[in-house]
Amino acid sequence: MMVRSNSIRRTLHCALVSLAVCIFAGAGDPSSRFTEIGHQLMCICGCGQILLECNHVGCPSSDSMRNELMAAVTRGDSDSLVQQAFVQKYGPTVLAAPTTAGFDRAAWIMPIVALLLGFGIVILIVRAWRNRPEPMLADGVHASPGAELEKFREQARQETDL
Amino acid sequence: MAVIGDFALLLALALSVYSFAAGLLALLSAEDSGWARVGETARRAGIVVFGAVLLAAIALVASAFRDDFSIAYIFHHSNRDLPGPYKFAVLWSGQEGSLLFWALLLSGYGFVLRLRYKTDPRLFAYASVILAAVQVFFLSLVYFAANPFGLIEGPLRADGSGLNPLLQYPEMVIHPPMLYLGYVGFTIPFAFALGALIMKYPGEKWIHITRRWTMVTWGFLTCGIFLGSHWAYSVLGWGGYWGWDPVENASLMPWLVGTAFLHSVMMQEKRGMLKVWNMWLVFATFWLAILGTFLTRSGIISSVHAFAQSSIGTWFAWFLAVSFAVFVFFFVKNKSGLRSEHKLEALVSRESSFLFNNLLFLLLTLDVLWGTWFPKISELVQGNKVTVGAPFYNRVAIPVALLLLLLTAVGPLLAWRKTSFESVKRNFLWPTIGALVVALFVMFTPAGWGSIFGLKPWHDISYFYSLMTIFLSALVTFTVASEFYRGGRVISEKTGQGMFASMVQLTHRNTRRYGGYIVHFGVVLAMIGFSGAALNQEKEMEMGYGDHMQISNYDLVCRSYTQDDNPNQASEWALIDVYQGGQKIGTMTPQRLFYKASQQASTKPDIRQTFKEDLYLVYEGQNDKGQPVIKAHVNPMVIWIWIGAWVIVLGTGLALVEPAPVPVTVRVPRMVERAAPVAGD
Numbered sequence: 001m002m003v004r005s006n007s008i009r010r011t012l013h014c015a016l017v018s019l020a021v022c023i024f025a026g027a028g029d030p031s032s033r034f035t036e037i038g039h040q041l042m043c044i045c046g047c048g049q050i051l052l053e054c055n056h057v058g059c060p061s062s063d064s065m066r067n068e069l070m071a072a073v074t075r076g077d078s079d080s081l082v083q084q085a086f087v088q089k090y091g092p093t094v095l096a097a098p099t100t101a102g103f104d105r106a107a108w109i110m111p112i113v114a115l116l117l118g119f120g121i122v123i124l125i126v127r128a129w130r131n132r133p134e135p136m137l138a139d140g141v142h143a144s145p146g147a148e149l150e151k152f153r154e155q156a157r158q159e160t161d162l
Numbered sequence: 163m164a165v166i167g168d169f170a171l172l173l174a175l176a177l178s179v180y181s182f183a184a185g186l187l188a189l190l191s192a193e194d195s196g197w198a199r200v201g202e203t204a205r206r207a208g209i210v211v212f213g214a215v216l217l218a219a220i221a222l223v224a225s226a227f228r229d230d231f232s233i234a235y236i237f238h239h240s241n242r243d244l245p246g247p248y249k250f251a252v253l254w255s256g257q258e259g260s261l262l263f264w265a266l267l268l269s270g271y272g273f274v275l276r277l278r279y280k281t282d283p284r285l286f287a288y289a290s291v292i293l294a295a296v297q298v299f300f301l302s303l304v305y306f307a308a309n310p311f312g313l314i315e316g317p318l319r320a321d322g323s324g325l326n327p328l329l330q331y332p333e334m335v336i337h338p339p340m341l342y343l344g345y346v347g348f349t350i351p352f353a354f355a356l357g358a359l360i361m362k363y364p365g366e367k368w369i370h371i372t373r374r375w376t377m378v379t380w381g382f383l384t385c386g387i388f389l390g391s392h393w394a395y396s397v398l399g400w401g402g403y404w405g406w407d408p409v410e411n412a413s414l415m416p417w418l419v420g421t422a423f424l425h426s427v428m429m430q431e432k433r434g435m436l437k438v439w440n441m442w443l444v445f446a447t448f449w450l451a452i453l454g455t456f457l458t459r460s461g462i463i464s465s466v467h468a469f470a471q472s473s474i475g476t477w478f479a480w481f482l483a484v485s486f487a488v489f490v491f492f493f494v495k496n497k498s499g500l501r502s503e504h505k506l507e508a509l510v511s512r513e514s515s516f517l518f519n520n521l522l523f524l525l526l527t528l529d530v531l532w533g534t535w536f537p538k539i540s541e542l543v544q545g546n547k548v549t550v551g552a553p554f555y556n557r558v559a560i561p562v563a564l565l566l567l568l569l570t571a572v573g574p575l576l577a578w579r580k581t582s583f584e585s586v587k588r589n590f591l592w593p594t595i596g597a598l599v600v601a602l603f604v605m606f607t608p609a610g611w612g613s614i615f616g617l618k619p620w621h622d623i624s625y626f627y628s629l630m631t632i633f634l635s636a637l638v639t640f641t642v643a644s645e646f647y648r649g650g651r652v653i654s655e656k657t658g659q660g661m662f663a664s665m666v667q668l669t670h671r672n673t674r675r676y677g678g679y680i681v682h683f684g685v686v687l688a689m690i691g692f693s694g695a696a697l698n699q700e701k702e703m704e705m706g707y708g709d710h711m712q713i714s715n716y717d718l719v720c721r722s723y724t725q726d727d728n729p730n731q732a733s734e735w736a737l738i739d740v741y742q743g744g745q746k747i748g749t750m751t752p753q754r755l756f757y758k759a760s761q762q763a764s765t766k767p768d769i770r771q772t773f774k775e776d777l778y779l780v781y782e783g784q785n786d787k788g789q790p791v792i793k794a795h796v797n798p799m800v801i802w803i804w805i806g807a808w809v810i811v812l813g814t815g816l817a818l819v820e821p822a823p824v825p826v827t828v829r830v831p832r833m834v835e836r837a838a839p840v841a842g843d
Contacts, residue, residue: 094549107540111558125517130509
């Protein structure tokens, strides 16, 4: 039993390491890094576009920003260093998405909280509804949940849904 | 023209005030009193409002065609050499004109509503009064705060400033009207819902009326959103169709909530459940449509599409607050009439799938709303703005959208009340196997077959999302197909018709259900189109005569570059020959346009579209040597977005068609046939 659990653990480790190799393989390629980081930055000319997507004629900013990015990537600066340099030079609005530090974290946390809360609420609602007593009929008689009634319901559903 | 237009606006405002006040007094009085006749005059006044606003709109368009630059609005949004269709589009191309257009559509909807009052005179009278109140707001806004007939100050100019170059595109003549028909149209379901709430309307008839109006409006908004995406893709030249800009988000939010309502309304119709929820959804859809307008017109959120900053934001803020207060007041007062008639019997049922469907739509709406407002919230809290762009929305919205796609596959196959395990197994086994086969085929087919093939989900999270989209899309397609097949088979067995004819008859018998399935299939096609974005490629190059650019499996050769000129615009363009596998497959001409009147430049990309991928070329400008700088994109599967949009429109249209009555078969006892011969025969 012990041998079996060890072999499962080893297989899982191997799978994780392989996955990590697959994920991080090619991460150092300058061209792909330029594209990846360039899509996380905004053009600061006011066009409101992602840096590598800004193409408006005569843009005074995007060309020089792209050159700076290419130089940083060629130098081998890390992603966070490149982003920090851009933030220092152009301000926090140069980042295309909020960071995961300080109040910016709220931007990312809120959707997750909403998702969890939402699912929780729906499950509570479903439970509450299931436990709710069957609404009374006009003459005070409860509807029979018998098999015969179910059969007719199914028949009605099939006939009306087609 | 300015005087006529101005007077028509004032008349429309006066009639709206009368329609509201007289209609309200008539509703508050006893039904058999003389106030009933006053109520009738209020209805007729509401009808005439449409004529007055139409006259104002005609006056503005006529001013554009007559090049009447004494009107400030015409001076700022038109010029003499502007082509005819764009002079027509002047009506909605600026702040004041678009608000007049809004008022026109609102009065047009009101015109139809007030003509159809016999369906339920009392409910329609309530809806008419609520609509008149909204009309009073918009007409006051147009007349007092954003009047399009204001005259220009200073000397009269010989020519106008011209229309924004980005708006000089054929789709701009239909995209805004569609979008506005959607936004404005949500006022009608809201008017019915609030009317039903105020009068504690018995039964579900109001919900039938509201659902149809919502479906029409939703159809328009869907068209508007897709046309806007197509315009962005074809004109803006950044190679994409959705940038998560606040203005785009503003159109998406009411669409998402409206979609949630179109699903949850079925719970109320079939099971008498979710009455409170539906009431709030109708209100939220209307409110978000107005909120979107507030966002784009107040200048509170910066956007590339937004209208200029103006004072009308305050008007909208007040309107939003008042409409919210009115709705909450009547909801608290009359919510006792909104009790559920049934209880939920099982977790695995159509009802619970609708609950989760609504939850996900609402979550998506909240995510979009949160992302749109976060820069402002951040500014208030920490004193500096942040950007919330595509990377945020893609990370937050895509997982929720995938869950929705899963529910699209699962929901329709679950039975009302409760679904047995056997039924789940029977309905889902083959569609799931089929979807898995499709996903594995896409994953393990060599990439050389096309950009979408050879997707390895462990290479990138976006590949994982794309593959999941393909798997779930296949699942939805197979479940939809199985629904058509099973229904068709039942009819075929009963009538002896062929399978296709049976499926047509099936659809005709329940247009709403099968129209809905077609809409789902359209959504699937659009999602497949969106999934291609993970595999986009782009490359930029300065191209002299004979220069080559390699991208994907295309070889682009610059054959020539030149210039052109006409009274409205000057242009520079490149002539690029496209080769694939050594064979020339076409020539493309990306352009850069310079509009003389507005002194603004814009790009005009050239797109070579196939079912597999788009080759998208942009003329970015010239280098120091006068050679064109060309940016090439290869965007896989984009065409499926537009095909999906058409299918959604088709499905919506079908769902609006009245279903054919189901033929009733009367069985005659056999003994009649074998009746004993009458004596003497």
